[in-house]
Amino acid sequence: MTGELTVDIRDIGELTPEDRAQWSAWQAADPDLDSPYFRVEFAEIAARIGFGCKLAIFRRDGVPAGYFPYQRRGGTVLPIAAPMNDYHGVIGPRDIRPSLYETAYLLDGARFSVNGWVGLAPGITPNESFRTTIPDEGGYDAWYAGRRAAYGKYFKDKERARRSMETEFGEVQVRMGVRDPVMLDELIRLKSEQYRRTNRHDIFACGWTRELLHALMAADHPDFGASMAVLTAGGQVAAIEYSLHAGKRYHFWFPAYVPSLARCSPGILLSMETIRMGSEQGYRDFDYGFGGEAYKRYFCDTVQPVAEATVFRHGLSETMGRAAASLMSLAGEERGRRLRQSVRRRWNVIEACEPTATGRLRGVAQAASAALAKANGRAKTAS
Structure with a gap:
């Protein structure tokens, strides 16, 4: 890609109405940028909660070429709200927006790190993110019939698990669109316990990540938001999942379940019901994000390439x-x-x-x- 590339750094709060309109138009015009993480609303909310957040505005030969919201940690440049950001890249026209390496160079950090980059990333073998795509013709029933035909044993096992749960604990019910702060705190508690149990870093221990989930859930924007789906058995909570949604894209984000009920697969049952109920509400893409969890192959029929990379300034070692x-x-x-x-x-x-x-x-x-x-x-x- 040729042409002189320049960058102007601003605070995200300085976005003009014209900037917001241009951002939204570029995002809506490119199917690769459908994810809620590319919405201007996500960047604005994240910038109010986080710290070290900035906005790069690129131009190529003087022509506007894209926006990239980011944050700094010391000398490192990361996507805004990382690690609470499953997709990132420059929001701009595909033919002139900067590549990963151009972005890294112009932002001039000692280190530029991404794990879900959408866009040009020369020389990097892409990973895959996974989605369930519901057809307009036939809807959920047609999708589920195809999945069940392909993976009969797996889905029969889940149907049997639901019957067993109802027999042992009582009626299984699922609610979508839950925006209860107390329920969100319970989900965060379950996730923190899971991180400690599996020797992973507790991303909620730092505080601002909790605030971000609460702020996204409380935001009042048309066609963009966050909410939870909750599965109960006999009136008791068995699984919760926090998701981000915009347009027809529903992004599964933070699932949690009660460990004592693991044998009943409550998290999988909740995902199945969320897809069914969500498709009735008009959602068509249910996004599981980047990651190789084995269960995804049973659900997902669409993949999107994403790049995971760390770019270092010349002469610096890891x-x-x-x-x-x-x-x-x-x-x-x-x-x-x-x-x-x-x-x-x-x-x-x-x-x-x-x-x-x-x-x-x-x-x-x-x-x-x-x-x-x-x-x-x-x-x-x-x-």
């Missing part, structure tokens, strides 16, 4: 590399590669969440230790 190098070398080549990837992802989450250097250092030490323990556990199992 800040974590030296601290973890000796641990990784002990793991062997293949295990070392997996360990590096795991630690890098954990570090990205920690860096994005934690506002202080002390918090980041403490978090990365815990992450490296947990990743090495996990790699050693796999090795023992394999042997």
